[in-house]
Amino acid sequence: MAEVEIREENKVHARPRLITDTVMHYCPGCSHGTVHNLIAEVIDEMGLEDKAVGISPVGCAVFAYNYIDVDWVEAAHGRACAVATAVKRLHPNNMVFTYQGDGDLTAIGAGETIHAAARGENIVTIFINNSIYGMTGGQMSPTTLLGMRTATTPAGRDAALNGFPYKIMDMLTHLDGATYLTRQSVHTPAAVRKCKKAISKAFENAMAGNGYSMVEVVASCNSGWKLSPVEANRWMEENVMPNYVMGDVKCSTLPK
Amino acid sequence: MAEKDVRLMKGNEVIAHAAVHCGCDGYFGYPITPQSEVMETLMELRPWESTGMVVLQAESEIASINMVYGGAATGKKIMTSSSSPGVSLMSEGLSYIAACELPCLVVNCQRGGPGLGTIQPSQGDYMQACKGGGHGDYHLIVLAPSSVQEMYDFVGLSFDIAFKHRNPVMLLADGAIGQMMEKVVFSEQKPRLTDEEVAEQQKAWAATGKGQRGKSNVVTSLYLNPEELEGLNNRLQEKYNRIKAEEARWEEFMCDDAEYVLVAFGSSARICSAVVEQAREEGIKLGLMRPITLWPFPEKPLADMAARGVKGFMSVEMNAGQMVEDVRLAVEGKAAVEHYGRTGGVIFTPDEVLEALKNNLIK
Ligand SMILES: Cc1ncc(C[n+]2csc(CCOP(=O)(O)OP(=O)(O)O)c2C)c(N)n1
Numbered sequence A: 001m002a003e004v005e006i007r008e009e010n011k012v013h014a015r016p017r018l019i020t021d022t023v024m025h026y027c028p029g030c031s032h033g034t035v036h037n038l039i040a041e042v043i044d045e046m047g048l049e050d051k052a053v054g055i056s057p058v059g060c061a062v063f064a065y066n067y068i069d070v071d072w073v074e075a076a077h078g079r080a081c082a083v084a085t086a087v088k089r090l091h092p093n094n095m096v097f098t099y100q101g102d103g104d105l106t107a108i109g110a111g112e113t114i115h116a117a118a119r120g121e122n123i124v125t126i127f128i129n130n131s132i133y134g135m136t137g138g139q140m141s142p143t144t145l146l147g148m149r150t151a152t153t154p155a156g157r158d159a160a161l162n163g164f165p166y167k168i169m170d171m172l173t174h175l176d177g178a179t180y181l182t183r184q185s186v187h188t189p190a191a192v193r194k195c196k197k198a199i200s201k202a203f204e205n206a207m208a209g210n211g212y213s214m215v216e217v218v219a220s221c222n223s224g225w226k227l228s229p230v231e232a233n234r235w236m237e238e239n240v241m242p243n244y245v246m247g248d249v250k251c252s253t254l255p256k
Numbered sequence B: 001m002a003e004k005d006v007r008l009m010k011g012n013e014v015i016a017h018a019a020v021h022c023g024c025d026g027y028f029g030y031p032i033t034p035q036s037e038v039m040e041t042l043m044e045l046r047p048w049e050s051t052g053m054v055v056l057q058a059e060s061e062i063a064s065i066n067m068v069y070g071g072a073a074t075g076k077k078i079m080t081s082s083s084s085p086g087v088s089l090m091s092e093g094l095s096y097i098a099a100c101e102l103p104c105l106v107v108n109c110q111r112g113g114p115g116l117g118t119i120q121p122s123q124g125d126y127m128q129a130c131k132g133g134g135h136g137d138y139h140l141i142v143l144a145p146s147s148v149q150e151m152y153d154f155v156g157l158s159f160d161i162a163f164k165h166r167n168p169v170m171l172l173a174d175g176a177i178g179q180m181m182e183k184v185v186f187s188e189q190k191p192r193l194t195d196e197e198v199a200e201q202q203k204a205w206a207a208t209g210k211g212q213r214g215k216s217n218v219v220t221s222l223y224l225n226p227e228e229l230e231g232l233n234n235r236l237q238e239k240y241n242r243i244k245a246e247e248a249r250w251e252e253f254m255c256d257d258a259e260y261v262l263v264a265f266g267s268s269a270r271i272c273s274a275v276v277e278q279a280r281e282e283g284i285k286l287g288l289m290r291p292i293t294l295w296p297f298p299e300k301p302l303a304d305m306a307a308r309g310v311k312g313f314m315s316v317e318m319n320a321g322q323m324v325e326d327v328r329l330a331v332e333g334k335a336a337v338e339h340y341g342r343t344g345g346v347i348f349t350p351d352e353v354l355e356a357l358k359n360n361l362i363k
């Protein structure tokens, strides 16, 4: 096959410089890989390669450190915000971010997340909310929608039996220390571009010492949801996204 | 020479002073009796204004230990302190820290258990400290201070040992030593290492941001390949053997001609030295072996004493019989080994220990 020459002006995407050669273990169609690319691009564009320290979760993204070529600390399940708090306080000039799933962040790690936000730690949390525990095989998470089938809600989530889902970002809006809260998605090219802007803004907020930022990415887990990647995106648009206010939820400055 | 800086202070207070003096970079903790004075003293001292040390009250012991993990992962000198129930909450984090081979210091000012138990002193966490607590094959290095001066001295010593072996160290104190006031001699202020010095000294592993290093560092304990994880375990076991050979510390009191030997650490050892004196007055040739490191346990001096013909050992502990198992392993059946202990926060008197020695061992 003849080599196709891509003219610079026609190029819409290239592999980000800080994404390593390691083959990603994510299922095809998974949102994690897309968000990794965005983080890598933002770190590079903001010149933060030498200062970035990522905290990876226990969840499908545990190996984020194999894909984005910066320093990482792998945290125990749910504890990323505590780990990040210490790293940032000891290295105030570093760009410290956590990368967490909905089980990691809203179930076992809800306490650490809320308190890091309440204290106004100058860190960023990238929160991949795919409404399910991907890594352990598709069990219910606190963000699983009512009626949604998972391995532990085989008949669909029932409020009487399984409790109600909750939105941690909406709770965080009440905290003085949380100053930039934004809800994004990566299911269309336009959404991806917006999400990248939000990640940049969050990183700027942290580097400016303006408190805690969270970028929630409403995401799909096609394997856990037992749908094809295309069907999963459609299902997400029709069933998940209407539950959420998308876009910036809070932009403020730390109270004096 | 400058005059010595001598103070009268509580054990818990000197932990805080020692941390600042030895150039500690960060303390993360959560209040619990009987050790809350550690963080309270730090907040009074305001070391962030003098040495630049970070002090933070966390939302739980789970958060504290994971903050210690994060701080230690950047190559800095990090510590926490707590008491028994709080240390139980730290178990998962300690296992991660040991697996990632991160140096740090955890002070456990023990109180009586199980459960919520009591705020009175106890030595009921010996097993938890020395045999695991968390999951997997790992060890903390455990030091047992028995005076306020040792509370002070062992903070700097713990960090030296922790960094030498890249391993977490636990100072296993108890509520009695934590609350007791004694004379303490302060050392000179050591400067904290600069960020550049830390990044250079720990460049092989610390996650400080890539900086000038050129390659990224990752601190993790995840190994999906069984052979790789076995490799980590083999490396850890080699290290633990090295630590056993190099770090065992103990003190002997009147053991040279002893026919019977008490084995006791921390607060119990203080009482037992009075027992030895009382026994000697009665003509009983009694000695005291005080383990200073509980892990590695000083087996050799006990084995030597047993080989030399000591007739019996009594392990005296504020618990239902924990260290006595290690004494038995060291003595290997060559002499009788008994235990005497009180629990629940009850502290034994020298008289009752001597009585127990006569009833259980001398007969
Ligand atoms: C203390 C502890 N409890 C439970 C687990 C098992 N576990 C691993 S990942 C996970 C859930 C991950 O789900 P989520 O955070 O939503 O991330 P995803 O995999 O969907 O990206 C659980 C429960 C663990 N590793 N540690």
Ligand code: SF4
Pocket: A025, A026, A027, A029, A030, A031, A032, A060, A130, A134, A135, A220, A221, A222, A223, A224
């Ligand atoms: S299980 Fe779900 S979250 Fe995990 S990699 Fe697959 S699609 Fe992504």
